[in-house]
Amino acid sequence: MIQYPNLSLTLLLSLVLLPPFVWTRRYGLEPYPAIILPSGASKASVTKTQVSFNRTSLWGKHKEKGDWIRVDLEPFLEPIPIHYLYAIAKNSFGLKSPNRKIRNGVITPEEVQGGKQWLRQKLVQSGYVADALMITIDKETFDVAANKIITSYREHEEILRLD
């Protein structure tokens, strides 16, 4: 018979629940599994009629004209869920060294070739030229009165060569 059943239970629960949360807040590295729900506390700049926000996009080259066209994400990424875009784009589709130490930070040439092959295939299936994929993050401003994006400033651009 436990002498302090409620105290023991509370302590046990605290030991299970709190460390992953504290770890996540302290080091920004979320463990899994852990009882943590999405916080997503980022903010956009807002005025009476305008909103400035970040837009992440993928671009493929038009087959005939050769200019960059925004990729339709859902069929392109399939079967990867579309909301993984930010994480995958940040990781350059795994074609560069990872931004943290995983598998000793090594990506083998075979894996890079496999990744390029997969992306080429996806670009062709979506009707683009297979040689390159561009990842961009734009700071865009939407005006509610004009009902359109009025300014766009490129904050990040990365071209992945796939040949």
Added chain:
Amino acid sequence: MKKFFDWTERKLEILWNKAEAAAENDDRSLSILRISYGLFIIVFATPSFSWISKVLQSLFLPPTISLANLFDGFPSYAWLLVIDVSLFVCSICLLFGVKARYAGILFSALDIIGSSFSFSFGKIDHFIMFPVFIFGLSFTNWGVGYALIPDKEVAKKQQRRVLAILAVILCFGMFTAGFEKARHWIDFDLTKGGFIDWFYSGFFSTDRQYFLAPFILLIPPQTFEIFDYFTVIFELSPIIALISGRKWWLLWLFVASMFHLANTVLLNIPFPVHAPIYLSFIYIRFPLLTNFKKNSNQTKIYLFISTTITIISIHQLFNVVTRNSIEPLVIYALSLMKGRVELSLYVGLLVWLITFFWTGLAVAKAFNIITTPTDKADKASQES
């Protein structure tokens, strides 16, 4: 020191008793809930991980602390399919009550293992409550009623404590979501917006443009500052509701259903796995099920169950052959949609409307706004 421990124990006992009273549920309702979980999984949300084997290994970027980090890359199709098929079998066992306790525990373990790999793309989806609740509910009497091979009954005291623990875990989960938002969103600054950032980034980056989302573009953005405060209050308040008593806990669950319904139609973030979690604390009565049990002999029940299992198994076999994956029954509606994103939104809408109805009904009863015929029957049976 002993005095301090005694005093703490007494205070905590009061709090845990309050949580138990607020989060309680009865055997019949829990058994219907088990069937609802089974149906929800099979029709709308069958976990499937075999798709992971189709993507490039170079994307493997597991969380630093994760089961997947013990591996060198994504597992093979065969391993992932074994997980998928096992999860499917567990969900059938939950639906029909075949040793539901073991099935629930196994389901939770496999779901967490599989998810460890699907969350190895640099992003963790926060579906953790779903396996945690199935695991916890396995230690209640949810596998006793309406069950083909019933579980051994547990003491009512244990059941009440398990539900209270699950409620506290849910409160803590909401706290983890609200804590960071409170630090950044409660800024009394109209030039910065949290909700509006979620909306505009999602609308333009990941095409979250369904239902009422386009109308948000027409509304002055500073209007939505109020949403930031509401979200923080909502996410930080469940523990207060739980300690305040059952009707306030039910009210919070109702607001939670409204919150998710609004997220589905405005932000296009459906998060349907939280629907059965909220329903875990609601008395659910389903007269059709009771009538079916009363009016059917054993042969008829076995015939119904075996036919259902056969149909669902053929469906899964067909999907494994044609799509190389296990799929929920709702997949047949995919041809009517633009893609899986749209399908998941309609699923979310339907699921949240049902949850909104059940939690709303529970609140209306708790605040004595309405009484239903099943309540009267329950009361009469308790009195007799």
